[in-house]
Amino acid sequence: MAFRHLKTKLVVAYGGLLGLILAVNVLTSYFAIEAAAREKIDDEMAATEAVSNRLWQMRADKLEEAAGVVSRDFGFREAVATDDVATMSSALENFLNRLDAEAAYIVTSDGRGLMAGATQTETVEAELLAALNANGQETGVAALDAAVHQIVSRPIMAPTLLGWVLFAERLDEAELSELETLSAIPLTAQILIDGQNGDDAGSKPGFVTRSSPIKGFGHLPDAVLKLEYPLAGAMAPFRSMLLIIALMAAGGIVALLVCTWFISRTVTGPIMKLDEAAQAIADGKKAGLDVKADDEIGRLANSFSHMVKEVQAREDNILKLSLTDPETELPNRRAMEMFLSGTDRADVYCAAVSPERFANITSVIGQAASNELVALLGQRLQDMPDILALGRLGGEVIGIAIGAASDEEAHALLGAILEGAGRPVRVRGELVDVQLSAGFAPLGSDGKLSPLDQSVIGLHQARQRRLPIFAFDKVAYGDPSGTLSLMSEMVAGMEDGSLYLTYQPKVDLRSQTVCSAEALLRWEHPERGFVSPEDFVRAAEETGHIRPLSEWVFRQVKDERARFLDAGHDIKIAVNLSGRLLTDTDFLRWSIGFLGAEADRYCLEVTETAVIDDPTLALANIQLLREAGFEISIDDYGSGLSSLSYLKQIPAHELKIDKSFVLPLKVGSSDALLIKSTIDLAHSLGMKVTAEGVETREIMSMLSVMGADRAQGYYISRPVRSESLIAFLNSFTVEADDEKSLKSG
Numbered sequence: 036m037a038f039r040h041l042k043t044k045l046v047v048a049y050g051g052l053l054g055l056i057l058a059v060n061v062l063t064s065y066f067a068i069e070a071a072a073r074e075k076i077d078d079e080m081a082a083t084e085a086v087s088n089r090l091w092q093m094r095a096d097k098l099e100e101a102a103g104v105v106s107r108d109f110g111f112r113e114a115v116a117t118d119d120v121a122t123m124s125s126a127l128e129n130f131l132n133r134l135d136a137e138a139a140y141i142v143t144s145d146g147r148g149l150m151a152g153a154t155q156t157e158t159v160e161a162e163l164l165a166a167l168n169a170n171g172q173e174t175g176v177a178a179l180d181a182a183v184h185q186i187v188s189r190p191i192m193a194p195t196l197l198g199w200v201l202f203a204e205r206l207d208e209a210e211l212s213e214l215e216t217l218s219a220i221p222l223t224a225q226i227l228i229d230g231q232n233g234d235d236a237g238s239k240p241g242f243v244t245r246s247s248p249i250k251g252f253g254h255l256p257d258a259v260l261k262l263e264y265p266l267a268g269a270m271a272p273f274r275s276m277l278l279i280i281a282l283m284a285a286g287g288i289v290a291l292l293v294c295t296w297f298i299s300r301t302v303t304g305p306i307m308k309l310d311e312a313a314q315a316i317a318d319g320k321k322a323g324l325d326v327k328a329d330d331e332i333g334r335l336a337n338s339f340s341h342m343v344k345e346v347q348a349r350e351d352n353i354l355k356l357s358l359t360d361p362e363t364e365l366p367n368r369r370a371m372e373m374f375l376s377g378t379d380r381a382d383v384y385c386a387a388v389s390p391e392r393f394a395n396i397t398s399v400i401g402q403a404a405s406n407e408l409v410a411l412l413g414q415r416l417q418d419m420p421d422i423l424a425l426g427r428l429g430g431e432v433i434g435i436a437i438g439a440a441s442d443e444e445a446h447a448l449l450g451a452i453l454e455g456a457g458r459p460v461r462v463r464g465e466l467v468d469v470q471l472s473a474g475f476a477p478l479g480s481d482g483k484l485s486p487l488d489q490s491v492i493g494l495h496q497a498r499q500r501r502l503p504i505f506a507f508d509k510v511a512y513g514d515p516s517g518t519l520s521l522m523s524e525m526v527a528g529m530e531d532g533s534l535y536l537t538y539q540p541k542v543d544l545r546s547q548t549v550c551s552a553e554a555l556l557r558w559e560h561p562e563r564g565f566v567s568p569e570d571f572v573r574a575a576e577e578t579g580h581i582r583p584l585s586e587w588v589f590r591q592v593k594d595e596r597a598r599f600l601d602a603g604h605d606i607k608i609a610v611n612l613s614g615r616l617l618t619d620t621d622f623l624r625w626s627i628g629f630l631g632a633e634a635d636r637y638c639l640e641v642t643e644t645a646v647i648d649d650p651t652l653a654l655a656n657i658q659l660l661r662e663a664g665f666e667i668s669i670d671d672y673g674s675g676l677s678s679l680s681y682l683k684q685i686p687a688h689e690l691k692i693d694k695s696f697v698l699p700l701k702v703g704s705s706d707a708l709l710i711k712s713t714i715d716l717a718h719s720l721g722m723k724v725t726a727e728g729v730e731t732r733e734i735m736s737m738l739s740v741m742g743a744d745r746a747q748g749y750y751i752s753r754p755v756r757s758e759s760l761i762a763f764l765n766s767f768t769v770e771a772d773d774e775k776s777l778k779s780g
Contacts, residue, residue: 053287053288054284054288057283057284057287057288058284060280060284061277061280061281061284064276064277064280065277068276068277069266072266073243073266076220076243076264076266077243077245079218079220079222079264080218080222080243080245080262080264081245082218083214083218083222083224083262084245084247084260084262086214086218087214087224087247087260088247090214091185091249094185094204095174095185095187097134097136098134098136098174098185098186098187098202098203098204099174099187099189101130101134101136101202102187102188102189102200102201102202103189104130105126105127105130105139105189105200105202106189106190106191106192106199106200108126110122110126111123111126111191111200112191112192112193112197113193114126115141115143115191115193115197115198116193116197118143120149120154120155120156121154123141123149124149124150124151124152124153124154127139127140127141127149127150127151127152127200128151128152130151131151131202134202136202136203136204137184137203137204137205138150138151138179138184138202138203138205139151139200139201139202139203140200140201140203141191141198141199141200141201142159142163142164142167142188142198142199142201143156143197143198144196144197144198146158146159146164147159162255163177163252163253163255165253165254166252166253166254166255167188167199167253169253169254170253173186173187173188173252173253174186174187174188174250174252175249175250175251175252175253175255176206176226176228176249176250176251176252176255176257176258177251177252177255178228179203182205182206182207183205183206183207183226183228183258184203184204184205184206185203185204185206186201186202186203186252187201187202187203188200188201188252206226211224211225211226220264221264222262222263222264223262223263223264224260224261224262224263225260225261225263226249226258226259226260226261227258227259227261228251228256228257228258239263241265241266241267242263242264242265242266243263243264243265243266244261244262244263245261245262246259246260246261246262247259247260247262248260309335309339312339312343313339357369358370358373360426360427362406362409362410363406363407363409363410363413363427364410365409365410365413365414365417365425365426365427365433366424366425366426366427367426367427368426368427368428368429368434368487369426370424370426371424371425371426371428371434371436371487372426372485372487374423374424374426374436375424375436375478375486375487378423378436378478380438380478381478381479382438382439382440383423383436383437383438383477383478384436384437384438384439384445384475384476384477384478385434385435385436385475385476385477385478385486385487385489385490386434386435386436386437386445386449386473386474386475386490387428387432387433387434387473387474387475387487387490387491387493387494388412388416388432388433388434388435388452388453388456388471388472388473388494389430389431389432389433389471389472389473389494390408390412390431390469390470390471391470391471391472391498392470393405393430393431396408396467400462400463400465400467404462404463404465405431407462407463408460408462408467408469409427409431409433411460411462412433412456412460412469412471413425413427413433415455415456415460416433416435416452416456419452419455419456421437421438421448421451421452422435422436422437422452423435423436423437423438424436428487428491432491432494434487434490435452436478437449437452442475442477442506445475445477445506446475446504446506449473449475449504450503450504452473453471453472453473453503453504456469456471457469457470457471471503472494472497472498472502472503472504473490473493473494473497473503473504473505474489474490474491474492474493474494474495474496474497474504474505474506474507475490475493475504475505475506475507476489476490476493476506476507480507489507490507492507492512493505493506493507493508496508496511496512519578521566521570521571521574522571522574522575522578522580524560525558525571525574525575525580525584526580526583528558528560529584529587533558533559533560533561534556534557534558534587535556535557535558535559535591535756536554536555536556536557536588536591536592536595536756536757537554537555537557537754537755537756538552538553538554538555538595538608538754538755538756538757538760539552539553539555539747539751539752539753539754539755540552540606540747540751540752540760540763540764541553541609541725541745541746541747541751542745542746542747542751543744543745544735544738544739544743544744544745544746545744549606549764549767550606550607550745551606551607551608551609551638551745552606552607552608552609552760553608553609553610553611553640553747553754554588554591554592554608554609554610554611555568555611555754556568556572556588557754558571572584572613576613576614576615581613581615581616582616582619582622585612585613585616585622586622586625588610589610589626589629589630590629592608592610592637593629593630593633595757596608596633596636598757598761599757599760599761599764602761602764602765604761604764605636606764607636607637607638607666608636608637608638609637609638609639609640609668610637610638610639610640611640611670612639612640612641612645613645614641614642614644614645614646617641617645617646617653617656617657618649618652618653618656620652620656620659623656623659623660624659626660627659627660627663627665632664634663634664634665635664635665635666637665637666638665638666638667638668638688638689639660639665639666639667639668640668640669640670640691641657641667641668641669641670641685642669642670642671643669643671643672643681643682643685646681646684646685647681650681650684654684654685654686657685657686657687658686661686661688666688666689667685667686667687667688667689668687668688668689668690668691668725669682669685669687669689669690669691669722670691671691671693672690672691672692672693672713673692673693673695673696673709673713674693674695682716682720683720687722688722688723689722689723689724689725689745690713690717690722690723690724690725691724691725691726691727691747692710692713692714692724692725692726692727692743693727693728694727694728694748695728696709696710697710697726697727697728697729697734697738697748698728698730700734700737700738702737707737707741710726710738710741710743711741711742714741714742714743715742718742723744723745724742724743724744724745725743725744725745725746725747726738726743726745726746726747726748727747727748728747728748729746729747729748729749729750729751730748730749730750731750732750734748734750735750
């Protein structure tokens with residue numbers, strides 16, 4: 036927490052910087068001294084190592100000379116040849132005494148060994164015997180009797196190899212102490228055989244170590260001469276100098292900290308006063324500054340005081356702008372919401388008021404004049420005593436708050452307000468007739484939408500019903516969030532199999548064969564149960580999910596048609612194409628590319644009303660699909676507002692008569708006349724006719740007589756899954772009688 040203050044930061048920063056510099060100097064000095072000490076020790080150790088090598092060579096020469104004399108002695112060789120143990124032992128002991136050596140041995144060629152003074156031979160270690168056999172004339176080190184020895188050997192020939200004579204000098208502590216006394220520094224010396232005393236072979240912390248190799252006897256392990264000297268001993272003469280440097284560094288840091296602390300107080304004192312004043316301004320309080328100084332801090336304080344006045348003026352202006360609509364200078368939505376959130380009255384209603392035909396008015400008088408019109412209407416409403424608050428909600432919609440005890444009272448009061456404010460308004464010299472409408476909702480209403488949003492929706496509901504005033508209808512509004520939830524569940528249904536396709540076959544009435552099948556979406560929701568296609572397809576169109584849903588359908592029908600082909604049935608598949616996608620050229624091109632050469636085995640069913648919104652683009656896209664090979668069918672003909680002009684322009688192959696005409700079909704009925712005339716009209720336009728909703732044999736016979744080309748309905752088959760459709764196609768038969776009836780097995 037101390038680092039929150041500038042003065043502390045200054046002290047720590049400058050003190051830390053100097054401390055770092057001094058620490059670097061101290062460490063640099065220490066490491067330089069240490070490096071010099073190490074170099075000096077290493078030079079002394081190199082000299083000691085040279086002395087050791089000279090002593091080694093002198094001992095080796097002495098032992099080699101002795102071994103050579105013994106190995107050539109006639110009497111000694113005769114004793115070895117006759118295996119005279121006593122003579123060999125005695126001779127070795129005599130030579131050993133004359134040479135002042137540590138030990139002497141005889142090793143026979145059969146692997147027995149005899150030490151000077153011993154009375155019987157012993158088996159020699161295999162490693163030593165192997166080393167002698169490799170080269171009988173050797174010198175080196177080896178471990179004998181748990182001690183390190185310098186050994187030389189010479190072969191005993193008479194004239195064949197009888198064995199070897201070995202002389203050894205023990206390299207014990209006395210020998211190493213003599214070497215240590217010859218060194219200029221009090222170092223310690225060790226001889227270590229490779230593979231033994233592994234922990235001692237490396238360098239110890241705080242010691243300078245030097246190791247020189249010593250050859251092992253024969254192929255026995257080598258040894259090293261290890262010299263060690265403590266670094267502290269070399270650094271001892273420099274300790275006083277290092278201590279003085281450290282004390283000087285510490286004193287410098289303390290002095291700097293004290294000076295920095297004093298200087299920082301003179302700088303940060305006025306700054307702290309400025310900070311306190313800024314905090315007071317942030318809390319909405321008035322702040323005064325008492326900084327008497329002619330330096331930069333004093334000028335900063337004066338500038339700060341001037342800034343406070345300017346900021347306060349800007350805040351007042353910003354607050355006013357944030358609550359005002361810039362185009363009309365009326366209160367805005369935020370001002371309205373502030374009133375509603377701050378009122379404690381329980382009898383408040385929100386209403387959204389808007390002039391009718393505002394788009395037409397704007398197209399006549401222009402946008403700027405339309406804004407003036409909204410401003411004049413708002414001023415007129417503000418002058419009414421019954422209005423508690425007002426704010427422009429956007430565009431031509433003005434929100435108002437009124438006091439009323441019930442919906443009926445609010446409706447009556449709004450009627451009086453609209454009548455009073457709905458007089459003609461003169462805008463830029465033009466008299467504009469204004470007719471107002473309103474939607475309203477109580478302030479305390481429950482729901483996800485705010486009362487203002489509910490009143491705006493109530494305004495739209497009023498216009499849909501052609502009423503001047505309407506209360507927000509929650510039931511009619513529905514649950515848009517539920518629609519979004521339904522769409523996310525529909526996407527999951529594509530993956531888990533609850534969304535699937537069924538197929539309803541179409542029969543050619545002339546050949547009495549199944550010529551195609553219409554793919555129909557079905558959804559068995561795990562919780563909702565069966566969901567009507569009309570509901571979720573309409574929701575998909577409203578939320579933008581219709582394209583991924585349609586792509587999923589195309590993939591499904593392509594896979595399942597391949598199964599029909601494998602079963603021996605090359606039938607055409609009809610797919611319903613949403614009117615929202617008929618103007619989506621990118622999706623249609625994707626469909627053409629996805630189905631490719633198979634496009635002529637698919638029929639796309641579109642409704643006549645799908646071309647009304649953008650007939651030019653829709654008709655061009657239908658032609659694009661037709662040229663790609665798709666069969667085009669006009670679906671549900673007669674169910675809506677049919678137009679002969681669109682029927683003539685749509686380049687379709689098929690016309691499907693809606694089942695609402697087919698289901699009640701009877702001989703001589705008006706439906707029969709309409710169907711007959713539709714069939715003739717479609718044939719004259721080059722289209723085949725399919726009748727939907729065929730549920731009896733009689734209706735099917737009548738349609739055949741009228742000239743219909745195809746029939747589809749429950750009499751032939753209900754919509755079934757792909758497996759059931761294959762079974763239906765496999766067992767499909769036709770029985771002809773007087774009425775040309777059709778049956779399926």
